[in-house]
Amino acid sequence: MGESAKLVISLLASDEAMRLKALDGLVNEFGPLVSMSRPLTFVHGGYYDQEMGTGLTRKIAAFHELVKPDDLERIKRRCMDLERQLSVDGGRTVNIDPGLLGSGSLVLATHKPALHRTPMGQGLFCELTLFFHQGRFQPQVWTYQDYASEEIIQILTLLRQRYLWQLRHLGNGNKEPNQ
Numbered sequence: 001m002g003e004s005a006k007l008v009i010s011l012l013a014s015d016e017a018m019r020l021k022a023l024d025g026l027v028n029e030f031g032p033l034v035s036m037s038r039p040l041t042f043v044h045g046g047y048y049d050q051e052m053g054t055g056l057t058r059k060i061a062a063f064h065e066l067v068k069p070d071d072l073e074r075i076k077r078r079c080m081d082l083e084r085q086l087s088v089d090g091g092r093t094v095n096i097d098p099g100l101l102g103s104g105s106l107v108l109a110t111h112k113p114a115l116h117r118t119p120m121g122q123g124l125f126c127e128l129t130l131f132f133h134q135g136r137f138q139p140q141v142w143t144y145q146d147y148a149s150e151e152i153i154q155i156l157t158l159l160r161q162r163y164l165w166q167l168r169h170l171g172n173g174n175k176e177p178n179q
Contacts, residue, residue, distance in 0.1 A: 004066035005101055006159060007030060007075065008061065009061045009062075012048065012057070014054065018093040019059065022083075022096055026079075029082075037061075037155050039057035040057060040152065051091045060156075062159050062162075066167075072126060079096040101160060103164060105129075106130040106131075106147075107129065109125070111123055111124055114142070137153045
């Protein structure tokens, strides 16, 4: 993924007020949103239950300004800082996962090592989570179940269409036409 990409960030939380605080911090850092999904029920396992409670929902936020692939490590670190700032009693209230959506893939950043993840530096990794093939996003064998769900694939497909339009009509996405 060498081209500029659409920054998408997943916000997993049970407390909407804390998710909104996280979103405010993200907008301050990365600029205006172009899209925010409705809350998507998170039903895949109890990995976060002890730390974040039950009743978790995920929202997918997409930002206007396109970013360079090299920015993903810095973006992930900023998201981790924000998670720490919003923690209560040492536990996260919001899980903030950034990714880059390009014409052919969704690449997510993580701090969890695995054989299929590529090191970005200083304990951070990136993962090809979905790839676009035969007209739709396709999961990998390691793709988290919720990212492989038809609901998230539909959201990302729409964001991909908007991203491609942005590339064609606005160039790098940071300026309006004739500016």
